Every structure is written in structure tokens, then in C-alpha cells.
Amino acid sequence: MALDLKKAFVPPPYKIKAIEPLYTLSHAERERAIQSAHYNTFLLPSSDVYMDLLTDSGTAAMSDYQWAGLMMGDEAYAGSLNFDHLEEAVRDVFGYRYIVPTHQGRGAEHILSKILIHSGDVIPGNMYFTTTKLHQELAGGTFSDVIIDEAHDSLSDHPFKGNVDLKKCEALVQKYTTQKIPYINLQACVNMAGGQPFSLENLKALREFSNRYQIKIILDATRVVENAHFIKVREKGYEAWPIVSIVREICSLTDGCFMSAKKDALVNIGGFLAMNDEYFFTEAKALVVIFEGLHTYGGLAGRDLEAMARGLYEATCDDRFVAHRIQQVEEFGKKLMQRDIPIVKPIGGHAVFIDAKRFLPHLSQDLFPAQALAAEIYVESGIRSMERGVVSSGRDKITGENIYPKLELVRLTIPRRVYTQEHFEYATQAIHEVYLRRNAIKGLQMTFEPKQLRFFQAHFQPIS
Ligand code: PM9
Secondary structure (H helix, E strand, O other), X not given: OOOOOOOOOOOOOOOOOOOOOOOOOOHHHHHHHHHHOOOOHHHOOHHHOOEEOOOOOOOOOOOHHHHHHHOOOOOOOOOOHHHHHHHXXXXXXXXXXXXXXXXXXXXXXXXXXXHHOOOOOEEEEOOOOHHHHHHHHHOOOEEEEOEOHHHHOOOOOOOOOOOEOHHHHHHHHHHHOHHHOOEEEEEOOEOOOOOEOOOHHHHHHHHHHHHHHOOEEEEEHHHHHHHHHHHHHHOOOOOOOOHHHHHHHHHHOOOEEEEEOOOOOOOXXXXXXXXXXXXXXXXXXXXXXXXXXXXXXXXXXXXXXXXXXXXXXXXXXXXXXXXXXXXXXXXXXXXXXXXXXXXXXXXXXXXXEEEHHHHOOOOOHHHOHHHHHHHHHHHHHOEEOEEEOHHHHOEOOOOOOEOOOXXXXXXXXXXXXXXXXXXXXXXXXXXXXXXXXXXXXXXXXXXXXXXXXXXXXOEEEEOO
């Protein structure tokens, strides 16, 4: 039976071979646990968590084929066979000529930023991502948001909220000149916007723009497979294209990419930079050896490279994988909507995002409503989620003031191939319980703030 991904219910293209037991703390124990974690879900021990929706990063269940690949690790310091496999996979799936492995995505961001960004540069991007923006700033650059306005509106159901607004790019060129814009950072399935894709039509227009001004496009390929799926089901003309061909088409319109392989490449650790330009490759090889490891392992074990190579093929060569994954996320989002829980629309690729401003309208943003809501959901259910709002946005690097983003969200992130519909039924009921008592939820104040990426380690306490 040919699979019509637009119409068909896509059953899981896998079955469960090994399980990991989950434990449940009592309500009183969870109250104590979140207090000890300073109301920051990142600081909870995972043994205190029933269902972990903190992130889809490094949390996928690997296949038996990937686990078997671990036994094939060639742990030679130099020239590991597994590097050849990874290089071949990246060439096959993405089409870039050169690859430099890194321990994870931010290792690649670090090297990329050091090579391409000079002090005073401006880097346009379709919404910021926390680690990406920080590396741009550490290299002396400034991020500038060029995503379409709809992306900042949780109620807009634009099908491609990850699109770049070319007028915003043009304005940057006029203001700063092309000399100050080393590249455009194009993120697939924009994380902070709710996992929203860009369209190929938009990318083609961006390519014309960047050709005209001789500005590179660097793809953040972390969730490019999910973006390709949305193109397949939402953009006219691509319905019959295999996912792998759409991924290739996306990559062919860019000059290189960085990837956190911990997401769409289905591994627990890993990342890479890939490009066609030999000079860029040579520079990246020179830096990776300083910060990550030799250019044929980049801080990873041979077995990690093998799992990554196999994961890249698995994620892209059977269209049912990503179709089922996105369907699972969508069904969860629909269940929440049926119970009137306000979420970002359209439902994204890797997560369902609760709109904390609409969930807790009585809390102003300086009381960290999304942080407070994530803590409440944990206490109610043992489900761990994550704040994606004012805490994640951090402070303006010049004024030092808090940045108040339009989107104040709690991210319920779905690990790949890990949870079943019953888990999501449980999560829906639990979040509904929190919704019913939402008016009694109090805000938080921050009691400890790390200098960088504060959301990971900040401390909070309830306001009295
Ligand atoms: N993303 C996530 O949970 C993990 C860190 S933030 C909690 O969403 C994009 C689009 C990402 C991303 C990580 C990175 C960095 C780059 N781009 O975490 O260093 O979503 O592998 O990748 C996380 P690494």
C-alpha cells in the first residue's frame, strides 16, 4: 500500500525491544524535589522524573541497527573507519562535500562562529537560538532577527512560520553593508518559534537574495528532517518527493550547515559542520583539533560516529519515520487543544508549546510565568518540561536589561521513539488538572542568575 502521508494514520514503523522502568514519586516528594531544584526543571535529578519532556536532544531511543553499530566502533585515534561511514552518510543524505565532526551542536557553532564572524558583524537569523546566539556574540557578532512577524504570534497558523522576511534582510544590508554580514543563519524547524518550518519557496528566494549580495547561507540542520516533512505535506509540488530528496534540495540551496545530531540524527551525542568550500573546511579542521579533537573524531568515540552515520540514514530513508514522529507530536497537541489548553499553532515538529501568557494571564512576564508553569506541571504529574520565554532570552548584551520575548512558552518536547500514546494521555490529563487550578498559580522570583545561558542553572523561589 502506497503511503499517502497527508491522509493516512501512520503506525509506528518500529516495535519495542528493550524497556526502561519509570518510577513515580508521591505528590509531596515532588513538591520537595522541585524546591530542592530551585524551581528549575533542569536541576531535577532524572530519577525524580516520570515522563521526561525536557528536550528531544540526545534522548532518542536508538535502533538495534545503531546499537549494533556501537560494537563496530573503530577507536583508532586517527582515520577511524567510522569517520568514513559518517562522511559517506553526510555526502549521501545532505550532499555537502566536507564534514568536520564535533561533540555536539554547540561545538560546531563555536568553530563556525570563530571562522566566519569578525568583531562588529551582524548575523541575520530566523529567530535566535540560545547557544547559537551566544557563540555569535562570543565571536564579536550581534544576532539580528529576520524571521517573519507571524512567528512571534502564537495564534497565527501560518504554515511556514520559520520563513525569513527578505525585507528585514534587505534593511540590514542597507544599514550595515554586506561587509558586516558574514552569513545568514537559517534554522530548520525553528525551535524558539515552536518548531516551525521554512518553505522551499522562501529558501529559494533567500538564495537569490544571498547570491545578489554574495552572503553565505548557513543551515542549522538540527531538525532538517522534520522541516522536510512539513514541506512534503504542506508545500505544493513536493508531495511525491522522498524526504531524503527534500533534505538534499534544502542543503543544495545553502553553503554549509552545522548540526546537533542529538535530534534528527537519532543519537545520544554528536554533531558536525559540513560545507563545500575548501578554505572553510581547512579552517574548521585547524580549529576542531584545538577545541574538540582530531578532525576525524571531533571529540566523539568511533562508535558514536557509527551510530550517527546509521541514524542519518534511518531518519531520512524511510519516510514513515518522520511522518509518524510528527503525527505523535500533533496528536498530543490536539488532545491538549480539545481541553482548551492554549498552545502555539500550528503544532510544531519536535514539541508542543504551551502559551504561558494565555495559560496564566494574571502573571506578568517579570514573574516568569513559563518557569512557574513548568514547575507546577512537574509537581502535578512528575512530567518535566522546559521554559522557553524570558528566562531563556537572557539579557540585552549592551543594556543588561531582561529581554522580554513576545513568546512566553513551556515546551513539552517529545523524544524520538520513546513514549507511547498512553504516556501522552496521562500528560494531557495532568496538564488539564493544572489548567483547572491555574488562577491559584503564583509567579517566581530569580534568586541566582548565571552570566550566560541562565535557563540551565538559574534558581527561583515562589513570590510571597
Ligand atoms: N537544542 C534543545 O533542547 C538542547 C540545548 S538547549 C536546552 O532544544 C538548535 C536549533 C538546537 C540546539 C540544541 C543546538 C545546540 C543548536 N541548534 O545541544 O549543543 O535546538 O547539541 O545543539 C537543545 P547541542
